[in-house]
Amino acid sequence: MAFEIKKYGAIDIGSNAIRLLIATVTLYNDEPPVFKKTSLVRVPIRLGQDVFVNGKISQENIDRMVDSMKSYQLLMGVHKVKTYKAYATSAMREALNGTDVVAKIKAESGINIEIIDGSHEAAIIAMTDLHAVIDQEKVYLYVDVGGGSTEFTLFAYGKEIVSKSFKIGTVRLINDMVSKSLWDEAEAWIKKITNAYDHIDLIGSGGNINNIFKSSGKRVGKPISYFYLVNYYEQLQNYNYEERVYHLNLNHDRADVIIPACRIYLRAMKWSKAKNIYVPKIGLTDGIIKSIFNADKR
Structure with a gap:
């Protein structure tokens, strides 16, 4: 009997937050x-x-990043992570001091960061395990909203058709950019x-849509409707920032x-005439884990 447990780490350095996902992969005989x-x-x-x-990362946030990476390195050590990947997206690839920050983090924490472009980001996201969501007979537009960019991927009848990244992100939008x-x-x-398609559903990923889905009370696997999202959007606009934090319990x-x-x-x-959006709670870190596992099998 073949039985093996592997642990991988995925670090996503985004425009709004930095995440570490530690995942366990269990292998048993010839089972998936x-x-x-x-x-x-x-x-x-x-x-x-x-x-x-301002075009570059501030000294305060450089210090915070270094501290975060030191703690991530310690956490991965405690969890006995075998292999990790750290990817930086929109903000880091546009920062004038991005490569200097990467070098400083490597020197002080040991974490090696790779700055990736939008197409690479979309390709990693597309590696996430969507089989539990995607119906092989349907068409989906996968929308991953980040702080600096949004990645769109069209899936039709179980296959990826086309993908594109746009510099339309939440942090850019709040700064009217x-x-x-x-x-x-x-x-x-x-x-x-x-x-060309008569019926399309959306698949949404990113922290914001995960938060909205949680507040909807929907069961996992069930979609939220366009009308629910419209009503929630209007509710958000009826509160000021402080009220959204307090009354809606938002970070x-x-x-x-x-x-x-x-x-x-x-x-x-x-634009896609979709009436429903599915929220499987997967994103870039999940794709990173999958890519590490696939490379590890070779």
Whole structure:
């Protein structure tokens, strides 16, 4: 009998937060591997606010990143993580001092960070295990909303058709840094790729849609409707920032970006004529774990 347990780590350095996912993969004979999230740690360091406004990461946030990576390194050691990958996305790839920060983190924490582009990010996200959500007979637009960018991927009848990253992110939006022409470009692209299909559902990923799904009270695997999302969006706008934190129990770094996140999902649904959005609670870190496992098998 063959039985093996492996532990992997995935670090996602985003524009709104930095996450560490530690996952356990169980192998048993010739059965499919079982992936289980062992630990998820999120630190609300908003790199996008630095980069999109001032062009580089501030000294304060560099220090916070170094401390975070030191703690992540310790956590992975305690969990006996075999292999890890650390990827930085939109904010880090645009930061003028991005490569210097990567070098400093490597020197002080031992964590090696790779800055990836939007297409690589979308490809990793597409590696996530969507079999529990995707019906092989249906068409889906996968929408991953981040602080600096949004990745769109079209799946039709079980296959990935096309993917594209746009610099439309929640942190950019709260700083009024997304032009009408970029919105128009995203609209035209989504309408073009979805026009041939009669019925499309959305699959949403990202911390904001996970939070919205949780508040909906829906069972796992059930979608939330376009009309629910519209009503929730209107409810959010009826509260100011402090009221959203207090009355809706939102994290302080979530209470502002959740509104533009809603706007992105709603527009994607409108442009693709989707009536429902499924929220499987998967994202970049899950894709990183899957990519490490696949490379480890070779």
